[in-house]
Amino acid sequence: MAPQTTPSDPTGLHRVLDAPRDGAVPLPQAARRLDTRPELWPDEVRIRVERLNLDAASFRQLERAHASGGTVDRDALRAEVVDIVASRGKMQNPETGSGGMLVGTVEEVGPASRLGLRVGDRVATLVSLTLTPLVIEDGLARWDARSEQVPTDGYAILFGRSIAAVLPEDLPTPLSLAVLDVCGAPALTRRVTEERYAGGVVAVVGAGGKSGSLSLAAARDAGARHLIGVVPTQAEAGLLREGGLAEGLADAVVVADARDQVALRDAVEKAGGPADVTVVCVDVPGCEGGAILATADCGTVVFFSMATSFSAAALGAEGLAADVTMLVGNGYVPGHAAYALDLVRRHDSVRRLLERRLG
Structure with missing residues (x-):
């Protein structure tokens, strides 16, 4: 040509x-x-x-x-x-x-x-x-x-x-594709946790999904003291727990509708929160307020969902008088691809969960 x-x-x-x-x-x-x-x-x-x-x-x-x-x-x-x-x-x-x-x-x-x-x-x-x-x-x-x-x-x-x-x-193509599709999420979760909240509490909303499970593993790598996985249904919770899939990923798995602001706040607090870092990985709109309420003062909310309304997040934080930092996960952090693939290699629980979803 x-x-x-x-x-x-x-x-x-x-x-x-x-x-x-x-x-x-x-x-x-x-x-x-x-x-x-x-x-x-x-x-x-x-x-x-x-x-x-x-x-x-x-x-x-x-x-x-x-x-x-x-x-x-x-x-x-x-x-x-x-x-x-x-x-x-x-x-x-x-x-x-x-x-x-x-x-x-x-x-x-x-x-x-x-x-x-x-x-x-x-x-x-x-x-x-x-x-x-x-x-x-x-x-x-x-x-x-x-x-x-x-x-x-x-x-x-x-x-x-x-x-x-x-x-x-060394990894099947469908698995690699699933991981690389969301590789920015674990990389940024690690950076935020490591730099500002090592030894803190990290909550991941949508913990049973691709970006959510990888973000939990990344927070563990970065030294988080307590990890909370939030899922929408008992079936999702069962998937995390079945066969020890949650082992090494989350210290607590809770069921809450992320669109219900008070329910999400209460669920995270009962599981050991509020969170120093809240990572939002769900693909439905209306989760901004709950994530803000579930986060401690001077904490950080990381939004990775393309369903997020960033105006709702900004105005919601203002209306709640919430002193939180809010980050937009833009999908790129230097070294993000290699890091996400390495997480899958090192964390059997993450790999099993992703393979179950792909299967």
Whole structure:
């Protein structure tokens, strides 16, 4: 394929097809549509895609949108994902604004690329599908639309400032993909706990999920004294406890609806709180107030859910006179991919829990 000769920008601005807004071209994540031509600019990389991992909040919203009488129309759900990618040139759910990430094999590397990738590398992208030019070539024919992991065939483009990790050979691809999809959460949890709250109490809301279980393990690594895992149902609690899965992860597992502010506060306090660090990893809206109430004065709340309303969090903290620091988990911390994979290798309880969910 002939290389592009017009200038590129490492952020991907050259791929944005939107008209300028107030004189400025939006970044790819904020753009309505991206240029998906397969020919590369010098600093780009093209990936042959084999699997997408949709963001959990996005997938749940799509299920709700296509549910009727307790049954989800999986064909309609699949068709909507195909349509989103075809119309936008990327996977960005118009309702949640979120996307996911992908796994594939490097097809071509531009001569000026600094990502350290080689043709033939099997990689997982560590940037969102909301800013990744993407083409689906098989209509998602092999996807049953029952899982966030989507087998497919197509290609994607990485920019000069994109991030990707070469997949490890010692872990199954579905497991690696699940871990790398949320690898920013444990890395930031470790940093916050280690730097400010070693020896403190950490509560993880959504502890039975991918990011939640990894965040518990990271807090343990960082020296937290007491770990509280919050889950929404007894079934989730049973999954954490079954076969010793909670061993080494949480000192207390409690059931509470994170949308019920008082119930979440009371559950965390009875389990040994309030928390010095509260990590929110659930994919439903309305959990901001409860997380703030469950956190001690001068504590920190880390929001990792794309369902979070950050205006609700800010105004809620103000209205509650809560002296807490609130952080937005942006998905990137240096070394986050290697650290998350290492957690899975070192913590059998985390690996078993993730494999149960994938299975």
